Amino acid sequence: GAGVSQTPSNKVTEKGKYVELRCDPISGHTALYWYRQSLGQGPEFLIYFQGTGAADDSGLPNDRFFAVRPEGSVSTLKIQRTERGDSAVYLCASSLSGPLSSYNEQFFGPGTRLTVL
């Protein structure tokens, strides 16, 4: 299993609750991305990590969303006080190096489907 993995595959929560979504990238990939995809839309960029640091978090919709990658490998996307509008598929991707490099093709995980009731 050398691909990107995400857990859980499905998450159902109630409005106002806190959720954590996990991403395990391909070993050796320094860049990690989070996207959100709504039905019938393309993936929407949320945040990009290069190593342990967030190189670009401009896609996070508000301060309820936060992501970490403390050891430069596994990443966790955290959503506080969830709202019904947060319901979507959250995709994680990794690449060998950053988006401006020559090895920037991204490999995606299967996604976590988040439903906020």
Added chain:
Amino acid sequence: EDQVTQSPEALRLQEGESSSLNCSYTVSGLRGLFWYRQDPGKGPEFLFTLYSAGEEKEKERLKATLTKKESFLHITAPKPEDSATYLCAVVGGYQKVTFGIGTKLQVIP
């Protein structure tokens, strides 16, 4: 702001009927244009990266081409298993990845 427009939104082909999908883009300093295939309930699967105008890449029945304003994904003699949503994305000088909404392809046997 980088923009990606894909057309058509949906395409229905008979098996063996070749066609092309379009991806038009505006980006500040293109660093790469990507094509992905996405099956229902799954994450996007990488197909191609194109870096400069005039570049072409092929894989089985798929061929991707790039100009300064658009990219085409040509599908030759498609089979039902080619049915999927095809996504185009660009990376510009600001290193943000911008996706289009995709073209949903259905190939009828």
